[in-house]
Amino acid sequence: xxxxxxxxxxxxxxxxxxxxxxxxxxxxxxxxxxxxxxxxxxxxxxxxxxxxxxxxxxxxxxxxxxxxxxxxxxxxxxxxxxxxxxxxxxxxxxxxxxxxxxxxxxxxxxxxxxxxxxxxxxxxxxxxxxxxxxxxxxxxxxxxxxxxxxxxxxxxxxxxxxxxxxxxxxxxxxxxxxxxxxxxxxxxxxxxxxxxxxxxxxxxxxxxxxxxxxxxxxxxxxxxxxxxxxxxxxxxxxxxxxxxxxxxxxxxxxxxxxxxxxxxxxxxxxxxxxxxxxxxxxxxxxxxxxxxxxxxxxxxxxxxxxxxxxxxxxxxxxxxxxxxxxxxxxxxxxxxxxxxxxxxxxxxxxxxxxxxxxxxxxxxxxxxxxxxxxxxxxxxxxxxxxxxxxxxxxxxxxxxxxxxxxxxxxxxxxxxxxxxxxxxxxxxxxxxxxxxxxxxxxxxxxxxxxxxxxxxxxxxxxxx
Numbered sequence: 001x002x003x004x005x006x007x008x009x010x011x012x013x014x015x016x017x018x019x020x021x022x023x024x025x026x027x028x029x030x031x032x033x034x035x036x037x038x039x040x041x042x043x044x045x046x047x048x049x050x051x052x053x054x055x056x057x058x059x060x061x062x063x064x065x066x067x068x069x070x071x072x073x074x075x076x077x078x079x080x081x082x083x084x085x086x087x088x089x090x091x092x093x094x095x096x097x098x099x100x101x102x103x104x105x106x107x108x109x110x111x112x113x114x115x116x117x118x119x120x121x122x123x124x125x126x127x128x129x130x131x132x133x134x135x136x137x138x139x140x141x142x143x144x145x146x147x148x149x150x151x152x153x154x155x156x157x158x159x160x161x162x163x164x165x166x167x168x169x170x171x172x173x174x175x176x177x178x179x180x181x182x183x184x185x186x187x188x189x190x191x192x193x194x195x196x197x198x199x200x201x202x203x204x205x206x207x208x209x210x211x212x213x214x215x216x217x218x219x220x221x222x223x224x225x226x227x228x229x230x231x232x233x234x235x236x237x238x239x240x241x242x243x244x245x246x247x248x249x250x251x252x253x254x255x256x257x258x259x260x261x262x263x264x265x266x267x268x269x270x271x272x273x274x275x276x277x278x279x280x281x282x283x284x285x286x287x288x289x290x291x292x293x294x295x296x297x298x299x300x301x302x303x304x305x306x307x308x309x310x311x312x313x314x315x316x317x318x319x320x321x322x323x324x325x326x327x328x329x330x331x332x333x334x335x336x337x338x339x340x341x342x343x344x345x346x347x348x349x350x351x352x353x354x355x356x357x358x359x360x361x362x363x364x365x366x367x368x369x370x371x372x373x374x375x376x377x378x379x380x381x382x383x384x385x386x387x388x389x390x391x392x393x394x395x396x397x398x399x400x401x402x403x404x405x406x407x408x409x410x411x412x413x414x415x416x417x418x419x420x421x422x423x424x425x426x427x428x429x430x431x432x433x434x435x436x437x438x439x440x441x442x443x444x445x446x447x448x449x450x451x452x453x454x455x456x457x458x459x460x461x462x463x464x
Contacts, residue, residue, distance in 0.1 A: 001038055001042070001043070001046050002021075002022065002025070002037070002038060002043060002046070002047075003046070003047075004017075004018065004021040004047065006018055006021070006047060006049065013056070014049060014053050015052075015053045015054075015055075015056030015057045015060070016056075016057075016060075018047075018049070018053060018054065018056075018057040019056075019057040019060045019061060022037075022057060022061060022066070023061060023064075023066055026061075026066050026077055031077050032077065033077050033078070033079030034076055034077060034079050035076065035077045036074050036075070036076050037058070037067065037074065037075040037076070037077070039074060040054040040055055040058065058075055061075075062075070065078055066078055098415070100413060100414070100415035101413035101414070101443070101446040101449065101450050102413060102414045102415065102442060102443065102446050102447060102450040103415045103441050103442070104414060104415060104416045104435075104436075104437050104438050104439060104441075104442065105415050105416060105417050105436075105438055106438055106440075106441050112353075112356060112357055112360055113303065113304050114349065114353055117344070117349050118340065118344065121340045121343045121344055121347075121349075122336070122340050124343065125336060125339040125340050125343065126336075129335075129339060132335075133335045133336055133339070134335075135335070136330070137330055137331040137333075137334075137335055137338075138331060139323075139326075139327050139328070139329050139330060139331055140164075140166065140167050140168065140331065141166070141167065141168025141169075141311070141331045141333060141338060142168075142331075142335060142338045142339065142342070143163065144338070144339060144342040145168060145338045145339070145341055145342040145345075146163040146164075146166040146168065146311075147163045147342075148341070148342040148343075148345035148346045149161075149163070149166055149168075149311055149345065150162070150163045150166060151345070151346065152345050152350065153313075156273075156351075157269075157272065157282075157283055157286065158282060158286055159283060159285055159286045159295070159313075160286075161285075161313050162316070164319070165313055165314050165315070165316055165319045166311055166312070166313055166314075167311060167312050167313075167314060167319070167322065168309065168310070168311045168331060168333055168338065169310055169311070169312075169331070169332050169333065170308040170309070170310070170332035170333050171298070171300065171308040171309075171310050172268075172270075172296060172298050172300075172310045173198075173202060174310070174332055175296060175310055175311075175312050176199070176202045176203070176206075177202065177206060178322075178326065178329075179266065179294065179312075180203070180206040180207075180208060181325070181326060182318065182321065182322055182325065182326060183230055183264060185206065185207050185208045187208065187209075187229040187230050187262065188208075188209045188210075188211060188227050188228050188229050188230070189203050189208050189209065189210045189211070189228065189229075189230045189231075189232065190210075190211050190212065190213040190225055190226075190228035190230065190231045190232065191203065191210060191211075191212065191213060191232045192212075192213050192215055192219075192220060192232070192233055192234065192238065193212035193213060193214055193215060193423060193424045193425060194215070194240060194241065194419065194422035194423045194424070194427070194431070195234075195238075195239065195240075195422065195424075196234075196239050196240075196422075197422065199232055199268075200424070203232075211226065211227070211228060212424045212425060213225055213228065213231055213233065215238070215241070215243070217243065218243065218245055218246055218249045219233065219235055219238060219243050219244075219245035219249055219253075220233050220235075220245070220249075220253060222249075222252045222253055222255070222256040225256060229260070229262050229263050229264070230263070230264045230265075230266065231253070231256075231257070231263075231264070231265050231266065232266040232268060233245075233253070233265065233266070233267065233268065234267075234268040234269070234270060235249075235250060235253070235267065235281075235284060236267075236269050236272050236281055236283065237270075237271055237272065239270075239391070240391065240393075240419055240422050240436045241393065241419070242384065242385060242391065242392060242393060244281055245281075247281075247282075247287075250282075250284055250287060251287070253265060253284065254284060254287060254288055254289075254290070254292070254293070257290065257292035257293070258289075258290035258292055263292060264292055264293075264294060264318075265284055265288075265292055265293045265294065266294045266296060267283060267284045267285055267293055267294065267295050267296065268296050268297075269283060269295065269296065269297045270296075270297065270298060270301055271301050271302075271390055272297070273301075273302045273354045273357075273358075274301075274302075274354075274357070274358060274361060274390055283295060285313060288315075291315035291316065291317060291318075292315065293315065294312055294313070294314055294315070294318065295312060295313040296310065296311070296312040296313075297310065297311060297312075298310035298311075299341065301390075302350075302353075302354060302357070303353070307337070307341075308333070309333050309337060309338075309341055361390060361439075361440060364439055364440070364442060364444070365392070365439055367444060367447065368437065368439045368442065368447065369383055369392075371447055371448060371451050372394065372451070375451050375454075375455055376455045377454075377455060380396060380397045380398065381394055381395065381396050381397070382394070382395040382397075383395075384434070390438060390439065390440045391436055391437055391438040391439065392437050392439075393419060393434045393435065393436060393437070394434065394435040394436075394437050395433060395434050395435075396433045396434075396435065397433070398433055400433075402418035402419075402420045402421070402432065402433065403418075405418065405433065405435070406418055406435075408454070408457055409435075409454060411457055412450055412451075412453040412454035412457055413446075413449075413450050413453060414450050414454060416435050416436070416437065417435070417436050418433075418434065418435055418436070419431045419434035419435070419436055420432065420434075422436070
């Protein structure tokens, strides 16, 4: 006998509730094709409802083809296969990402996040701003955060920035796409080669022509920019080579941009906070006298990847253009996070956090380099670094290909990439046998064991 818990609901007749229960049993296969249903009187008595209610439910099921009625016999489930909803197998879970004892491929500056300070500031913001947190957001971001960023840039990067020219967005990916709309998709964009592949992918997905900007030991070569009108570069610490572009080359890049009114430099200063000894090199934006530099930075590297707060500083004429063309956009960073970050900056917590993290990452870098310099194959490697950023290059004296070298490391439980993997075109000879060591995600307790394992593997492969 069919048993259901039927409850009256506003706007839902009781016969409709019974109809849905029986239909679900048919679709799920609980009621098999040609199975006979209880008589109207028997089901009404069993469920303690009226016979009229059962008649209404059966009539609706017959009308929709779920049941058939045979005179003086009863009601049967219609064996129409397409009506039966078979159980859909649960989707297979995504394959788990490989777990590497030592992963030297990704930078993550999330270690040591100041949770207690951040939560304290969040409580203050909620108490102080209340309903204001629910108000519509200005398109450029809140004035408090833009002013705090301007003060930070002045103290840390010697950049004199008007807060009115700062634009806040949820991650650099979003800001890149805004720039495509602002500068135009008809322009030719150049990205560094080698470089961060995601930037090229975002521009290509945005429908613009994207070409390679060749680099040498001083960064992008202005004379080889060809037809490019927009150059996306990271002169303060290039990824993955670690190159810091010297002042003379910076002047050449600025001269290139100033020669035509449709040329722009996008200066990506993604990890400028992490210099361990020398003072940061002056930015292109601070050197710019023609208003051709768009400065970009993010807090994802310095605080945590999940804090999707990035910003860019536009030249005044470009900010005016943004307000005319794109000012209708709402800011993509919630007000709660903006006010919290503003206080984190203005009260000196960010500076303390960066100083603490510099010390932490310097120690971690020294641990990695010391382990490499003392390993059995130390005479076959050279560490190349610029005392900046969160990665360095490791050149290996070997006759093996880069692919073989990476494979040998993988056998030892070390996940690492070769510099040649970051080139769009054929890499130069000097880039061969160079590994890119990103050390921020390193689990220190696994380092010595992995290097010991790698040493054994290399000892048994005579062609190192």
